Amino acid sequence: MLEVRDIHKWYGAFHAVRGVGFRASRGEVVGLLGPNGAGKTTTIRMITGVFPPSQGTILIDGVSVLDQPEESRRRIGYLPESAPLYPEMSVLGYLNYRARLFDIPGRDRADALERALTIGSLQDVRRKRIGTLSKGFRQRVGLAAAALHHPGLLVLDEPANGLDPTQIKHMRETVRELARDSCVLLSSHILSEVELTCDRVVIIASGRVLADGTPAELRRAHASDASMLIEITESEATAAIISIRSTPGVSEVDSLKTDNGCRTLRVRLRPEHAAPRDTALAVARSLHGVGVVPRSLTSEDPSLERVFHALLETQASGSAA
Amino acid sequence: MSASLTIARRELSSYFRLPVGWFTIALFLFLCGCVFGLIVLVPGKVASLRVFFGAAGWILLPVVPALSMRLFSEEMRSGTIEPLVTSPAREFSIVLGKYLGAASMLALMLLPTLLYAVILARVSARVPEPGPLAAGYLSLLLPGLFYLSIGTFCSALTNNQTLAFLATLFILVALMLASALGPAVAPLWLHPVLAWFSFETRIQDFAKGVIDLRHVIFFLIASVLPLTLAGVTLRARRLG
Numbered sequence: 001m002l003e004v005r006d007i008h009k010w011y012g013a014f015h016a017v018r019g020v021g022f023r024a025s026r027g028e029v030v031g032l033l034g035p036n037g038a039g040k041t042t043t044i045r046m047i048t049g050v051f052p053p054s055q056g057t058i059l060i061d062g063v064s065v066l067d068q069p070e071e072s073r074r075r076i077g078y079l080p081e082s083a084p085l086y087p088e089m090s091v092l093g094y095l096n097y098r099a100r101l102f103d104i105p106g107r108d109r110a111d112a113l114e115r116a117l118t119i120g121s122l123q124d125v126r127r128k129r130i131g132t133l134s135k136g137f138r139q140r141v142g143l144a145a146a147a148l149h150h151p152g153l154l155v156l157d158e159p160a161n162g163l164d165p166t167q168i169k170h171m172r173e174t175v176r177e178l179a180r181d182s183c184v185l186l187s188s189h190i191l192s193e194v195e196l197t198c199d200r201v202v203i204i205a206s207g208r209v210l211a212d213g214t215p216a217e218l219r220r221a222h223a224s225d226a227s228m229l230i231e232i233t234e235s236e237a238t239a240a241i242i243s244i245r246s247t248p249g250v251s252e253v254d255s256l257k258t259d260n261g262c263r264t265l266r267v268r269l270r271p272e273h274a275a276p277r278d279t280a281l282a283v284a285r286s287l288h289g290v291g292v293v294p295r296s297l298t299s300e301d302p303s304l305e306r307v308f309h310a311l312l313e314t315q316a317s318g319s320a321a
Numbered sequence: 322m323s324a325s326l327t328i329a330r331r332e333l334s335s336y337f338r339l340p341v342g343w344f345t346i347a348l349f350l351f352l353c354g355c356v357f358g359l360i361v362l363v364p365g366k367v368a369s370l371r372v373f374f375g376a377a378g379w380i381l382l383p384v385v386p387a388l389s390m391r392l393f394s395e396e397m398r399s400g401t402i403e404p405l406v407t408s409p410a411r412e413f414s415i416v417l418g419k420y421l422g423a424a425s426m427l428a429l430m431l432l433p434t435l436l437y438a439v440i441l442a443r444v445s446a447r448v449p450e451p452g453p454l455a456a457g458y459l460s461l462l463l464p465g466l467f468y469l470s471i472g473t474f475c476s477a478l479t480n481n482q483t484l485a486f487l488a489t490l491f492i493l494v495a496l497m498l499a500s501a502l503g504p505a506v507a508p509l510w511l512h513p514v515l516a517w518f519s520f521e522t523r524i525q526d527f528a529k530g531v532i533d534l535r536h537v538i539f540f541l542i543a544s545v546l547p548l549t550l551a552g553v554t555l556r557a558r559r560l561g
Contacts, residue, residue, distance in 0.1 A: 073409045080404065086335065146404075
């Protein structure tokens with residue numbers, strides 16, 4: 001559906017995007033992750049045709065964004081960051097305007113508008129002026145307008161920006177629903193949200209792709225360390241911490257919380273020392289050796305956030321070297 | 322063309338949904354009303370709309386930039402330009418749509434002034450004739466369309482509405498001055514060229530009741546150039 005091949009963007013002497021490339025298929029939600037200034041929005045703007053890449057190719061269903069701009073734009077639905085809309089227009093008026101702009105024939109327009117109103121759950125505010133709507137509703141109007149012409153590729157720039165948790169959940173459900181028959185590319189800096197919404201993640205920093213894969217693949221490949229959570233009785237905490245710290249393969253022990261006389265410890269393991277499973281066993285034996293019986297012992301999956309930070313740190317140390 | 326009409330329709334309706342649109346109409350009609358009531362409709366004098374058309378032409382100078390200033394500047398400021406340029410509409414269709422919307426607004430703004438002709442027909446011994454009346458309106462509409470095209474171009478250059486307004490006003494005043502002072506300072510051999518480019522002379526012809534097709538074509542062609550520049554600006558902005 002979407003094929004981005006080695007795209008570059010120069011702003012004068014500044015090389016903002018340096019050979020970004022990835023693919024995305026129909027039915028897939030792909031998250032574009034990166035710190036501020038990483039080149040996410042520039043990449044998105046090149047894909048949507050706001051401006052062309054200085055070098056490289058972008059194909060949407062085999063149609064080149066550069067060579068057939070009008071044709072490619074028909075296949076894209078775009079929600080820019082902070083959903084810019086005309087505040088003086090009504091919701092229905094704006095959607096109708098977008099439908100005409102995308103040449104949706106008169107006989108299909110009513111159905112397309114109803115579908116868009118359903119996508120955004122906007123039926124109750126259809127006659128309201130956009131300027132009077134809350135941020136969440138405006139975001140939904142932008143999303144409905146982007147999906148109105150049934151595009152093969154939906155590009156959403158920070159769709160959850162400024163939304164409250166309920167609105168974020170609604171946005172996530174809508175995006176998953178839209179991905180049933182479209183390809184969705186979304187950028188976000190809310191890592192937990194990307195983890196929940198996206199099938200695949202492309203991590204960008206300094207205009208380059210640092211990683212591309214499913215959240216599980218990225219965790220396996222890029223998490224700097226594994227960790228486990230151990231619940232012990234408060235009175236045994238000091239002995240347990242000393243014992244765990246002396247276990248080979250343990251890099252760090254963090255005391256997290258105390259609840260009902262129980263302390264939770266996070267034990268970070270060095271994957272280069274041994275397999276995390278072996279180190280976990282060594283920790284259990286060590287605790288047994290000092291007479292501490294843990295209440296629970298669970299392995300903790302590294303979050304996407306840790307993967308993200310590990311990648312950025314690797315990249316920063318690489319640049320410094 | 323369909324995209325241009327869609328954009329024109331949205332643009333026209335937005336004038337009536339925003340205070341700035343109503344304020345511009347009110348200002349124009351108030352000033353026109355003052356001219357008609359205080360200068361044209363004087364008891365004991367022969368009433369003629371010629372004076373009104375001459376004065377209304379000057380009133381258009383600040384009014385047209387007020388109509389055109391937000392066409393692109395506001396889209397760029399608010400970010401709505403992104404969904405617009407990522408629609409299948411081409412740059413020149415967008416420019417044409419914006420221009421047609423503002424041009425329709427200008428025409429609608431002139432419409433209520435037809436009432437002056439009706440009033441004149443009732444109170445004056447001399448009923449206004451349709452020919453000179455049409456020529457008088459062309460003396461407002463055609464330069465107005467030309468001014469609008471300059472305003473559209475200026476609006477495409479900046480995301481600041483005030484700057485777009487001032488730039489348009491400055492260009493229009495500069496053109497007026499060049500038209501009026503040009504013959505006094507230019508060498509003799511340049512006079513025929515200046516006369517051909519002078520839109521002041523053409524406006525005066527219309528005001529006299531003369532509808533010269535060459536004048537009509539002149540204003541229409543003169544309007545195409547700034548619109549083309551606006552399209553080129555939009556495309557250049559897209560090409561980064």
